[in-house]
Every structure is written in structure tokens, then in C-alpha cells.
Amino acid sequence: MDDPVTLFLREHVLPRLDNVECQLTELREVTWPYVQAQRDLAALKYGVSTYREKWAVLRWLDIDEIRKLLRKKAYWMASTHSIETELSEVLVA
Secondary structure (H helix, E strand, C coil): CCCHHHHHHHHHHHHHHHHHHHHHHHHHHHHHHHHHHHHHHHHHHHCCCCHHHHHHHHCCCCHHHHHHHHHHHHHHHCCCCCHHHHHHHHHHC
């Protein structure tokens, strides 16, 4: 028989944590590409780099998730810039 703490964690905390993680992923997929595209366009205009800021967000994600976000960002920028090139630049930052 499970003790009350284990039961509470399994039935209440873990499902809620999973729900919050899913919501965070959806929010990131919807907002980050557009906002980062706007920041990158402004950075191009003023000749500054945004790689450190990108790295601060992307460093916690796996490589496939990063590629997916960069593809969406490229769409918002109407960019032909290589996603793999930007990925390598971000990972080095």
C-alpha cells in the first residue's frame, strides 16, 4: 500500500506538473517565433546581435524543439537564412 505522500504526488502533483509543462510548450511555440523574429529584424536594422538572448531561452530545449522554433521564426521573418546555420550560431553563443 502506498503512503499518503506518494499517493498525493502521483495523483495530484505529477499530473498538474505535466499539464503545466504542456501549457508552457504550447505558449512557447505560439509566442517565441514571432517575438524573436521581430527582435531579429530590429537587430538587423541596428546592426546588433541577439544570439545571447536566443541562447538563454533555447539552451533548455532539445535540438528538435529548437529546430521547430527556428523554422517558425524563419516563416515570420520570410527568411531564407539557413536554420542549421542559425542553430549552430545559437549553440555556440
